[in-house]
Amino acid sequence: MTRALAFVVLLPRNVCVAILTVYRAVISPLYGDVCRYYPSCSHYTLQAIQQHGVVRGVWLGTRRIARCHPWAEGGVDDVPARTHDRYRVTRSGFVVASSHGKG
Amino acid sequence: MDILSFFGTLLWPIKWVIEAILVAFHTLLTSVGLDPAAGITWVLSIVGLVLVVRAALIPIFVRQIKSQRRMLEVAPQLKKIQDKYKGKKDQFSREAMSRETMELYRKTGTNPLSSCLPLLLQMPIFFGLFSVLNDAQHSKVGVGLLNEQLSSQFANAEILGAPLRLAISTADGNATVIIIAAVMVVLMTASQFITQLQIMSKNQSAEMKASPMYRQQRILLYLLPLVFAFSGFTFPLGVMTYWLVSNFWTMGQQFLVIRNMPTPGSEAALAREARLAKRNQRKGIVEEDKTGGTVVVEEPKNVQRQQPLSKNRAKKQNKK
Secondary structure, three states, X not given: OHHHHHHHHHHHHHHHHHHHHHHHHHOHHHHOOOOOEEOOHHHHHHHXXXXXXXXXXXXXXXXXXXXXXXXXXXXXXXXOOOOOOOEEEXXXXXXXXXXXXXX | OOHHHHHHHXXXXXXXXXXXXXXXXXXXXXXXXOOOOOHHHHHHHHHHHXXXXXXXXXXXXXXXXXXXXXXXXXXXXXXXXXXXXXXXXXXXXXXXXXXXXXXXXXXXXXXXXXXXXXXXXXXXXXXXXXXXXXXXXXXXXXXXOOOHHHHHHHHHOEEOOEEOOOOHHHOOOOHHHHHHHHHHHHHHHHHHHHXXXXXXXXXXXXXXXXXXXXHHHHHHHOOHHHHHHHHHHHOOHHHHHHHHHHHHHHHHHHHHHHHXXXXXXXXXXXXXXXXXXXHHHHHOOOOOOOOOOOOOOOOOOXXXXXXXXXXXXXXXXXXX
């Protein structure tokens, strides 16, 4: 039951994760490595959506892309951390309910 | 609001500017005596659009080149990081390596990457032009200066008998369109190949050639023809013209930069030094240090530290 609920709740962010994964595999390599930050903007947005959900994740990602321009300093810039043990990220990047079923 | 009209609203100002530039060039060319309805006038207007856009992007390019020049200063530190992770191919080591490299770039202000802004800026221009042409095809009036007469002229403009608004997918068996689009795809692929090969084979130092990124770029190079073939199929000839001329600009820009300000330590830098030396010799100039302030000539760096010698040993070595 909780599992089904978690699937529904997590569906929007997993759809976004799927879109971003395809983008990163197919479109992004076409113009090579250009980002002045680590992780790159798309990787940052992917992590942000995984950890903070669609709304905050897209907002964080948009702010990051706005920060990334030729006059920016660049460097290491990670997603603000959020500690939760409700969800975990699978190897392919999708977010699922934690296996120990706390949530 | 559905997604298309949302993008339409976003594109509105860009379309307005594109139309203004196109119409400005068109008026200029007509006043010089070209036929306002001729295909060549509209093609040259598109060329004018490319010139304006690419000239506006020059400052970004110059900045990128400048930080690439300064890379020489941090080359030893970069080498240190690369050596530290040499042979470690697992994900965590590579992540840590990227992190350290980026941090080094930030600290020294030598980030050679340009961010995706130049691309992001060109994307709406590209789609704006696409939508301007598309509207013209359906005999819709533009959003700004492109009035009814101009828009129908643009829509019916032909290059060697092929309307600018058609693509292979909309050609309806028009052989001329298909042939011209195919030729454009070939030219685009060729120019992209030349640009990339120039950078990769001539303008990269030996260290960069050994990196995994270099190999990845090489593979990509062979995927590009597919992308261009797809775009030749989808985009109207007018948009393809923009893309092609823009590619030619990149090629010329790259050629000038590699010739006159090559990356220190690369093949092109050696070629430039040889060229300068030859010219000086011809002119009878003996002095070698005439390269000027803008050029960084690589000095051979002695990476290995010289061991201090004891007095006795130094004497022995001197005897030899």
